[in-house]
Amino acid sequence: MTLKMAILAGGTAQRLRPVTEKIPKALIEIKNKLFIDWQLDLLSRKGISDVVLCVSYRADLIMEHVGNGSKFNINVTYSEDGDELLGTGGAIKKAIPLLGEKFSVIYGDSYLDIDYQEAESTFENCGQPAMMTVYKNNGLHDQSNIKFIAPNVEEYCKNSNKNQFEYIDFGLNFFKKEIFDKEEYGRKFDLGVVCQDLAMDKKLAGLEVNKRFYEVGSFNGILDFCEYLEREDNVIH
Secondary structure, eight states: OOSEEEEEEOOOOGGGTTTTSSSOGGGOBSSSSBHHHHHHHHHHHTTOOEEEEEEOTTHHHHHHHHTTSGGGTOEEEEEEOOSSOOHHHHHHHHHHHHHOSEEEEEETTEEOOSOHHHHHHHHHHSOSSEEEEEEEOTTSSSOOOEEEETTEEEEEOTTOOOTTOOEEEEEEEEEEGGGGTTSOTTOOOOHHHHHHHHHHTTOEEEEEESSOOEEOSSHHHHHHHHHHHHHHHHHHO
């Protein structure tokens, strides 16, 4: 991939307490390996070469462990929220000087085994200022929150309780910098609200993916991810 990628890894991981009382969830150990190692190893294999880690809670521990990313064959730089959490949107706004005119975004607790090059190419050709990857979830893995009619996301509500929604945001998004130009630097805001507004304005393209997502933002998610790793290990061996 040619675009830089932002990884949102600044949250306090309240759902994982007491495990995350002293460490960020990126540093949770899963099968003798820290989660961020699983994530960055995957991204490296998928051709990601340039990452901006957006950090806040226990940022020092993440920065000490990951360093400049050379051990993952990825160039890693950092954008720190500062004294107060900026939220997922505010963190991206602050990181834009490091990200450039167009970039991708994933969450720091997500493991997304897809073709990132195909996703980037689709974004470059979609004619929209933003694109969201979507998965036909049917309420199976968390609450479905998207109305998707190819090629666009028609409606998005991060915490939806609308039973008619079949799709869920997969976790990989693409943006042009212009989306964030109107936002105030240093203000806390949520990326989900940005995407919701983009969908309402018919400016959010969608790309359907067929593999499910994995996340470690909850204890159930960690169990699912561990089971996935065991299956993969058995396939490899």
